[in-house]
Amino acid sequence: MTQLFKNYLWHSELFNCQSNDLTQFEQYLSAQVTRLNMQVKPLGFIDDHQQYPLSLYQTVHVNPDNPSILVCAGFHGEESAGPWGLISALTQLDPRILEKINLSILPLVNPSGFSIGNRLNLFQQNPNRGFVYQSGQVVSNSHTSVEGLILQQSMARLLTASEHGILTCHEDVLLHDTYLYALESHALPSPLSYQLRDSLGRYFPIADDGEIDECPVKEGIIFNHFDSSFESALFQSGSQIAICTETPGQQAFDQRVLANRDAISLFINHFVNNHRQ
Numbered sequence: 250m251t252q253l254f255k256n257y258l259w260h261s262e263l264f265n266c267q268s269n270d271l272t273q274f275e276q277y278l279s280a281q282v283t284r285l286n287m288q289v290k291p292l293g294f295i296d297d298h299q300q301y302p303l304s305l306y307q308t309v310h311v312n313p314d315n316p317s318i319l320v321c322a323g324f325h326g327e328e329s330a331g332p333w334g335l336i337s338a339l340t341q342l343d344p345r346i347l348e349k350i351n352l353s354i355l356p357l358v359n360p361s362g363f364s365i366g367n368r369l370n371l372f373q374q375n376p377n378r379g380f381v382y383q384s385g386q387v388v389s390n391s392h393t394s395v396e397g398l399i400l401q402q403s404m405a406r407l408l409t410a411s412e413h414g415i416l417t418c419h420e421d422v423l424l425h426d427t428y429l430y431a432l433e434s435h436a437l438p439s440p441l442s443y444q445l446r447d448s449l450g451r452y453f454p455i456a457d458d459g460e461i462d463e464c465p466v467k468e469g470i471i472f473n474h475f476d477s478s479f480e481s482a483l484f485q486s487g488s489q490i491a492i493c494t495e496t497p498g499q500q501a502f503d504q505r506v507l508a509n510r511d512a513i514s515l516f517i518n519h520f521v522n523n524h525r526q
């Protein structure tokens with residue numbers, strides 16, 4: 250099959266491997282979910298040979314009084330600093346924090362794309378399209394990927410997991426600047442959105458006001474842009490806030506990993522701190 254997008258690979262000094270090293274990634278992930286006592290919930294396989302699993306990980310003891318948040322990465326296979334940044338954030342995470350939040354993670358939604366550094370999955374589908382919010386439900390369309398169908402089969406569980414917020418870590422491989430998408434039920438972005446932008450801004454220039462992918466960006470934020478993405482569908486289904494960060498693929502790989510680590514840690518700590526109030 251002819252590839253529609255270029256493959257992107259980088260070397261990570263932090264992890265001492267290539268950005269597409271799925272075996273290393275799974276080993277690091279396994280060590281962290283064991284340390285944090287998170288439970289794996291297999292959602293399905295991308296391929297018939299069961300080479301590429303799609304799994305959700307959740308804190309074992311769900312406390313109904315705690316906020317429930319979902320952190321996702323790796324929808325697009327070339328945006329590999331997201332999944333590695335999540336590993337870094339988990340490595341830093343104090344297990345006691347998980348007594349204060351119900352944390353769920355989708356660490357690598359598109360493993361087949363990740364394994365070759367390509368945006369699309371092995372069927373040349375875009376895993377972050379085809380989540381159509383319609384009459385109170387998320388349904389598929391002709392653009393829905395295999396990953397999308399698997400996630401849609403588990404939508405009730407994912408919606409519970411993301412009730413108080415969802416963060417999804419993307420990258421923009423063409424840019425030197427950083428920005429984020431924020432979906433919120435207010436007229437303006439909340440302090441959390443600005444804090445996340447500033448966290449990314451410690452590593453990279455924040456994108457100038459203007460347009461990115463035909464969306465208006467102001468002060469580094471694309472606000473309340475609705476499309477058929479996973480985060481958009483979850484927000485429309487009731488998740489209280491949805492943030493999609495975009496680190497710049499034209500910058501050094503490990504800097505992008507660290508920027509993702511910091512954004513994920515900030516997002517998690519925001520809900521821990523809110524819980525304390």
Ligand SMILES: [Zn+2]
Nearest residue numbers: 325328419420
């Ligand atoms: Zn992306």
